[in-house]
Amino acid sequence: xxGFPPPVDKRIQQxxxxxxxxxxxxxxxxxxxxxMPTKQVSRGLTAPVPxxxxxxxxxxxxxxxxxxxxxxxxWDDSLAHNYTDGILILHNGQVVYEEYSGCLxxxxxxxxxxxxxxxxxxxxxxxxxxxxxxxxxxxxSIIPALKDSAFGNxxxxxxxxxxxxxxxxxDYADPNADIWQYSKAASPLPKARDYxxxxxxxxxxxxxxxxxxxxxxFAYKTVNTDVLGWIISTVSGQDVASLLSERLWxxxxxEQDAYMTVDGIGTPFAGGGLxxxxxxxxxxxxxxxxxxxxxxxxxVKASVIDSIRQxxxxxxxxxxxxxxxxxxxxxxxxxxxxxxxxAYAARGVHxxxxxxxxxxxxxxxxxxxxxxxxxxxxDPTSLPAYQAVAEYLMQQSMQRAAESNE
Amino acid sequence: xxGFPPPVDKRIQQxxxxxxxxxxxxxxxxxxxxxMPTKQVSRGLTAPVPxxxxxxxxxxxxxxxxxxxxxxxxWDDSLAHNYTDGILILHNGQVVYEEYSGCLxxxxxxxxxxxxxxxxxxxxxxxxxxxxxxxxxxxxSIIPALKDSAFGNxxxxxxxxxxxxxxxxxDYADPNADIWQYSKAASPLPKARDYxxxxxxxxxxxxxxxxxxxxxxFAYKTVNTDVLGWIISTVSGQDVASLLSERLWxxxxxEQDAYMTVDGIGTPFAGGGLxxxxxxxxxxxxxxxxxxxxxxxxxVKASVIDSIRQxxxxxxxxxxxxxxxxxxxxxxxxxxxxxxxxAYAARGVHxxxxxxxxxxxxxxxxxxxxxxxxxxxxDPTSLPAYQAVAEYLMQQSMQRAAESNE
Numbered sequence: 069x070x071g072f073p074p075p076v077d078k079r080i081q082q083x084x085x086x087x088x089x090x091x092x093x094x095x096x097x098x099x100x101x102x103x104m105p106t107k108q109v110s111r112g113l114t115a116p117v118p119x120x121x122x123x124x125x126x127x128x129x130x131x132x133x134x135x136x137x138x139x140x141x142x143w144d145d146s147l148a149h150n151y152t153d154g155i156l157i158l159h160n161g162q163v164v165y166e167e168y169s170g171c172l173x174x175x176x177x178x179x180x181x182x183x184x185x186x187x188x189x190x191x192x193x194x195x196x197x198x199x200x201x202x203x204x205x206x207x208x209s210i211i212p213a214l215k216d217s218a219f220g221n222x223x224x225x226x227x228x229x230x231x232x233x234x235x236x237x238x239d240y241a242d243p244n245a246d247i248w249q250y251s252k253a254a255s256p257l258p259k260a261r262d263y264x265x266x267x268x269x270x271x272x273x274x275x276x277x278x279x280x281x282x283x284x285x286f287a288y289k290t291v292n293t294d295v296l297g298w299i300i301s302t303v304s305g306q307d308v309a310s311l312l313s314e315r316l317w318x319x320x321x322x323e324q325d326a327y328m329t330v331d332g333i334g335t336p337f338a339g340g341g342l343x344x345x346x347x348x349x350x351x352x353x354x355x356x357x358x359x360x361x362x363x364x365x366x367x368v369k370a371s372v373i374d375s376i377r378q379x380x381x382x383x384x385x386x387x388x389x390x391x392x393x394x395x396x397x398x399x400x401x402x403x404x405x406x407x408x409x410x411a412y413a414a415r416g417v418h419x420x421x422x423x424x425x426x427x428x429x430x431x432x433x434x435x436x437x438x439x440x441x442x443x444x445x446x447d448p449t450s451l452p453a454y455q456a457v458a459e460y461l462m463q464q465s466m467q468r469a470a471e472s473n474e
Numbered sequence: 475x476x477g478f479p480p481p482v483d484k485r486i487q488q489x490x491x492x493x494x495x496x497x498x499x500x501x502x503x504x505x506x507x508x509x510m511p512t513k514q515v516s517r518g519l520t521a522p523v524p525x526x527x528x529x530x531x532x533x534x535x536x537x538x539x540x541x542x543x544x545x546x547x548x549w550d551d552s553l554a555h556n557y558t559d560g561i562l563i564l565h566n567g568q569v570v571y572e573e574y575s576g577c578l579x580x581x582x583x584x585x586x587x588x589x590x591x592x593x594x595x596x597x598x599x600x601x602x603x604x605x606x607x608x609x610x611x612x613x614x615s616i617i618p619a620l621k622d623s624a625f626g627n628x629x630x631x632x633x634x635x636x637x638x639x640x641x642x643x644x645d646y647a648d649p650n651a652d653i654w655q656y657s658k659a660a661s662p663l664p665k666a667r668d669y670x671x672x673x674x675x676x677x678x679x680x681x682x683x684x685x686x687x688x689x690x691x692f693a694y695k696t697v698n699t700d701v702l703g704w705i706i707s708t709v710s711g712q713d714v715a716s717l718l719s720e721r722l723w724x725x726x727x728x729e730q731d732a733y734m735t736v737d738g739i740g741t742p743f744a745g746g747g748l749x750x751x752x753x754x755x756x757x758x759x760x761x762x763x764x765x766x767x768x769x770x771x772x773x774v775k776a777s778v779i780d781s782i783r784q785x786x787x788x789x790x791x792x793x794x795x796x797x798x799x800x801x802x803x804x805x806x807x808x809x810x811x812x813x814x815x816x817a818y819a820a821r822g823v824h825x826x827x828x829x830x831x832x833x834x835x836x837x838x839x840x841x842x843x844x845x846x847x848x849x850x851x852x853d854p855t856s857l858p859a860y861q862a863v864a865e866y867l868m869q870q871s872m873q874r875a876a877e878s879n880e
Contacts (some may be wrong), residue, residue, distance in 0.1 A: 101514065332488065
């Protein structure tokens with residue numbers, strides 16, 4: 069949107085097919101709440117826990133070779149290439165790099181897209197460690213309303229790792245894909261008078277049919293996360309936005325409230341509805357990197373983070389054919405790279421990333437609005453770039469250590 | 475909403491006629507953002523400025539006689555009587571009373587309804603004192619698009635004081651009243667395919683026709699505030715939500731972000747779209763009570779507050795026939811009581827109040843969800859109650875002063 073009020077050709081408004089089109093989407097990703105109903109994820113009322121800074125000008129000049137390319141690219145050039153709206157790098161617990169562009173600034177919030185799933189997965193692991201959720205329990209035993217759906221005889225773990233077998237298509241390119249019925253059910257807009265379908269996420273989930281045996285193949289389908297949202301809401305007695313506030317946003321001393329989009333009956337969109345500040349996802353990254361500690365305080369049991377880091381079933385993952393993540397796995401809604409650094413990540417369409425590299429003691433948060441939804445479009449100029457920055461930062465640390473020993 | 479997910483008969487959702495019906499409205503007033511698109515009013519990222527506390531248990535037992543009644547009522551009984559969701563009393567700069575009930579809690583935000591207007595009026599007065607806005611300028615000279623509307627030849631001051639003469643009915647009881655066309659234009663929901671009317675607040679405002687000479691009679695019509703919102707956005711270059719953030723929410727050290735509802739093209743609803751935390755309106759009340767100072771810092775010029783406190787044209791006001799506010803006036807979107815204490819107030823339907831009593835050095839903020847929209851329904855058990863509490867607090871101060879002199 070440009071100008072105030074914006075001229076007709078610059079307006080961004082409902083329906084969704086308009087506001088998520090490129091280039092309008094570059095504005096939309098920072099302004100989701102201005103287009104849709106949302107629920108607050110409260111940070112509480114206390115002073116935020118400050119991040120400490122040790123900015124490193126050298127990062128811009130780090131070079132890497134994009135996957136499949138012949139010539140190197142500079143880090144700073146990669147940012148525009150990937151339509152980066154905000155990027156934060158934390159190393160040894162300090163912010164070493166922070167940039168905003170596009171629609172984002174330090175008091176703004178950006179759509180996290182499917183990174184939301186990883187936060188829901190983290191909450192689920194926390195409830196497992198609190199013995200409120202048994203990962204081996206069947207979904208039907210937790211949510212009787214899902215008994216006759218595909219999810220009924222799946223275990224909570226199969227839902228968490230997306231190894232359920234569902235007769236459900238999430239191919240956005242196919243106008244007959246089930247995802248469109250799902251979107252229609254989930255829309256917070258009033259339903260058309262002749263609409264007879266399900267109303268809201270939960271209503272829809274009860275209609276999903278099975279496609280075989282669970283537990284064999286990883287299949288990335290957002291409905292799993294909404295089932296997981298329903299599961300953790302049931303065992304905790306709180307909707308996922310409230311749970312995110314109580315379990316993460318308040319204890320981590322976040323500096324901004326976050327928010328989640330909701331369906332027509334107020335259910336937050338566990339599969340992708342979060343918008344949050346860049347630094348606050350940085351705080352979350354530090355919590356994971358430090359095995360559940362933040363600022364010398366234990367907020368989450370180390371076993372929770374371990375369960376995620378260890379990764380999921382590599383064979384199940386290999387069958388899904390993610391070319392930019394060879395040898396990877398998916399565990400509790402996190403993408404585990406199984407690379408030399410033991411990196412794992414939350415990822416969302418159009419380039420959203422929370423990338424954790426335990427070896428380099430580094431966290432990268434990136435918000436972006438890449439015209440292509442699939443991350444395979446930006447991975448070639450992202451994943452090698454993250455690795456190169458990790459190596460650069462490790463080298464810097466070693467150099468400083470060597471100098472202080474001289 | 476009760477239960478998770480709520481059963482069908484407990485659901486609260488679009489359309490507006492459903493969610494603002496009683497008793498559903500008692501939930502809605504704390505959850506506007508979950509039903510409609512909204513724009514953030516950022517508090518910034520710093521630590522909130524704390525309020526200091528000196529709670530006074532004696533207030534509950536204060537009695538008063540409701541207007542027109544024969545028997546007295548206790549203060550604490552008046553709260554349930556008025557469907558109070560949150561009430562805060564500040565005296566001599568400290569919180570002496572704070573209660574939450576209904577849908578509200580300390581991290582919640584409540585619809586301010588038409589109290590929003592008073593904040594817009596305050597911003598306008600601030601821009602006047604900054605010489606960015608000339609109150610004598612015609613609206614057409616500031617917003618050429620309004621030249622042919624009723625507002626074109628009105629002065630900014632006439633808009634601020636609602637003494638414009640408009641051929642426009644805001645009688646919610648009349649299904650043919652203009653307010654319904656306005657609501658349709660302003661709805662953020664996608665327009666019906668055959669809709670040919672204006673889109674958004676501003677589009678609609680250009681269509682309002684004149685009903686005679688401006689400046690003679692006070693007529694409470696929300697469209698004035700939306701014109702004023704457009705005026706202050708034009709002279710400041712910022713939409714009103716951003717302006718509220720920059721001029722009030724950040725400098726006052728508010729503890730919560732607030733938000734405003736928006737129309738389909740993103741224009742915040744100046745006439746009534748704000749939702750905010752109880753204590754944050756308390757901070758705003760202190761700023762007014764202390765002539766523009768907060769915590770020993772001057773944030774607003776004293777002349778700004780003076781301009782509001784002095785009141786508007788009493789004759790113009792008398793002709794509007796507000797029985798519960800005899801001898802009052804309306805100035806810069808504030809209700810000035812012209813009572814012995816020099817009290818003035820921001821007021822919104824269903825019982826919203828920010829009441830400032832300079833003589834008693836007292837601020838009262840009340841959020842409520844009274845089934846009756848018009849404040850004439852709750853004024854009889856509110857205005858005398860505020861006066862009684864003011865007198866009680868003054869007496870307490872005198873007693874303490876006397877004791878310390880003994």
